[in-house]
Amino acid sequence: MDKLRIVGGQRLQGAVAISGAKNAALPQIAASLLSPEPLELTNLPAVSDVENMLGVIEQHGARVSRSAHAVSIDASAAVSGETSYDTVRKMRATVLVLGPLLARFGQAQVSLPGGCAIGARPVDLHIKALSLLGAEIGIEGGSIVASAPNGLAGARIVLGSPSVGATETAMMAATAARGETEIVNAAREPEVADLAACLSAMGANIEGAGTHRILVQGGTSWRAATHHTIPDRIEAGTYAIAAAITGGQLELTHARLEHMASMVQVLEATGVSVWPGDRGLIVSRDGPLRSVDITTEPYPGFPTDLQAQFMALMCCAPGASLLRETVFENRFMHVPELMRLGANITLQGTSALVRGGTPLRGAQVMATDLRASVSLVLAALVAEGESVVNRVYHLDRGYESLDRKLGMCGANIERIR
Template sequence: MDKLRIVGGQRLQGAVTISGAKNAALPQIAASLLSPHPLELTNLPSVTDVDNMLGVVALHGASVSRAAHSAVIDTSSAVSKETSYDTVRKMRATVLVLGPLLARFGHARVSLPGGCAIGARPVDIHVKTLAALGADIGIQNGLIVAAAPNGLTGGRVVLSSPSVGATETAMMAATTAKGETEIVNAAREPEVADLAACLIAMGARIEGAGTHRILVEGSTTWRAATHHTIPDRIEAGTYAIAAAITGGQLELTHARLEHLASVVQTLEATGVTVWPGDRGLIVSRDGPLKSVDITTEPYPGFPTDLQAQFMALMCCAEGAALLRETVFENRFMHVPELMRLGANITLQGTTALVRGGAPLHGAQVMATDLRASVSLVLAALVANGETVINRVYHLDRGYEELDRKLRLCGATIERVAG
C-alpha cells in the first residue's frame, strides 16, 4: 500500500481546482439504473469511489464509457441481479442502487454495505423508506431483499432523521411510484438537490429538493440526459483549512460560497479571511489562529466530513476548543494518530477537547478512514520534520490527486509506493 511522505513547514500559495463532488456523483451513478436511456455525467472526480460505483452499475449490465472527468452510462440492457458483498464491501454508498433496482425491475437483492468504520450508519431507514412506498422488504442472510412486483405506490415518507442516503433512496424510488410522494424531514444537503437536478434532467418531476419537504410525482417518462455534477464542498473546505493551517493563501477554483456558509463563518472566527474571487473563493491567514468550538450537524450546520480537518487546525490554535460530534458516534479515530504528532486532545464520549499552541512534530501515522486520513495530511503540513502516513488508499477514495495539488502549491509531499 502506498504511503505519503510529508516534510512540514511550507506556506501554501497558489490555486487549487476543486473537483466534482464524490458524494453527489455516487447517487447520480446509481440513478442511471432507473432509466433505459443514456445518462452522461460530467465533472466527475477521478477517485476510486466513483470508479467502484461505475463498476457496480456495470455489473448490473450497464455499458459505461469513462473519460477523465465524465462518463456515459447506458442501462438499456441492465438487469436486477444480486449485488454481492464482494461488490459493495468497499463503500457504503453502494446501498443507493437498492431503490433504483427495485423501482425499475420490481425486485432487488443488495448486500449490506461496507466502507469506512466511522459508526453504525444502519440501513434500517432505507428499508423503512421503501416499505412506506409499498415494498415488501427485509434483511435475510446479510442481504437487503426487496420486492414490489406490481410497482411502488406514492405515499408519505417521514424520515426519522434527515439522512442524506435515505432521502436519496426515497427520491429515486418515488420517481416510478404511482401517484405523488411526499418526503418529510428530508436532508437539505447540496448533494441531495444536485441529485434532484439530475433526476429532473432525466425526466422526473420533483419539487422542494434542498428543503425539509420534497414532493415527487411518479410514473416518470424517462429521456436521455446530461448532468454536470456540483463541485465538492468537502474538498473545498479541506483546502481552505490547508491554507489556514499553513498561514498561506489559496484560490479555490469552482468552490461555491453558498455551499460553505457554516464553514466560512467558523474559519473567519479563527482569524482566517475568506472572500469570493472571479473563479471561486480565496482563503488566507496572516495572524494567529484562535480556538473556536464546533458542533457537527446536518446541513446547513458544520459538516461532520470536516470535523477531523478542523481538529487538526485547532491543534495549532491558541487556547482550547471543544469539538462535539453529533452525526457519527465513532468519528474520532484520527485522535490517537494526531496525538502521535504531538497534539493535546482529550476525549470524553462524543466531545473532544483540543488544547492548541504546542508545536507538532513528524512521526509515522496510520490512516483509518477518508476524512481522518486528510486530517493527518493537514497536521503533517505544519509538523516539524518528516511525517509518513500509511494506508493512504483511504485518501484516494475521495480526494483527486491530493499530493499533486498540494505540491503545486508549495507543499513538500511525495507518494511512496508500498
C-alpha cells in the same frame, strides 16, 4: 500500500482546482439504473469511490463509456440481479442502487454495505422509506432482499432523521412509483438538491429539494440527459483548512460560497479571511489562529465530513476548543494518530477537547477512514520534520490527486510505496 511522505513547514500558495463532488456523483451514477435512456455525467472526480460505483452498475448490465471526468451510461440492458458483497464491502454508498433496481425491476438484492468504520450508519431508514412505498424487504444471508411485484406506490415518508442516503433512496424510488410521494424531514444537503437536478434532467418531476419537504410525482417518462455534477464542498473546505493551517493563501477555483456558509463562518472566527474571487474562493491567513468550538450538524450546519480536518487546525490554535460530534458516533478515530504527532486532545464521549498551540512533530501515522486520513496530512503540513501517512487508499476514495494538488502549491509531499 501507498504512503505519503510529508516534510512540514511550507506555507501553501497558489490555486487548487476543486473537483466534482464525490457525494453527489455516487447517487447520480446509481440513478442511471432507473432509466433505459442514456445519461451523461460530467465533472466527475477521478476517485476510487466513483470507479467502484461505476463497477456496481456495470455488474448490473449497464454499459459505461469513460472519458476525462465524464461518463456516458447506457442502462437499457440493465438487470436486477444481486449486488455482491465483494463490491459493496468497499463503500457504503453502494446501497443507493437498492431503490433504483427495486423501482425499475420490482426486485433487488444488495449485500449489507461496508466502507469507513466511523459508526453504525444503519440502512434502516432506507428500508423504512422503501417499505412505505410498498416494498417487501427482509435481510437474508447478509443481504437486503426487496420485492415489489405490483410496483411501488406514492406515500408520505417521514424520516426519523434527515439522512442524506435515505432521502436519496426515497427520492429515486419515488420517481418510478405510482402517484405522489412526500418526503418529510428530508436532508437539505447540496448533494441531495444536485441529485434532484439530475433526476429532473432525466424526466422526473421533483419539487422542494434542498428543503425539509420534497414532493415527487411518480410515473416518470424517462429521457436522455446530461448533468454536470456540483463542485465538492468538502474538498474545498479541506483546502481552505490547508491554507489556514500553513498560514498561506489559496485560490479554490470552482468552489461555491453558497454551499460552504457554515464552514466559512467558523474559519473567519479562527482569524482566517475568506472572500469570493473571479474563479471561486480565496482563503488566506496572515495573523495568529484563534480557538473556536464547533458542533457538527446536518446541512446547513457544520459538516461532520470536515470535523477531523478542523480538529487538525485547532491543534495549532493557542487555547482550548471543544468539538462535538452529533452525526456519527465513532468519528474520532483520528485522535490517537493526531496525538502521535504531539496533539493534546482529550476525548469526552461524543466531544473532543483540544488544547492547541504546542508545536506538532513529525511521526509515522495510520489513516483509518477518508476524512481522518486527510486530517493527518493537514497536521503533517505544519509538523516539525518528516511524517509518513500510511494506508492512503482511504484518501484516494474521495480526494483526486491530493498529493499533486498540494505539491503544486508548495507542500513538500510525495507518494511512496
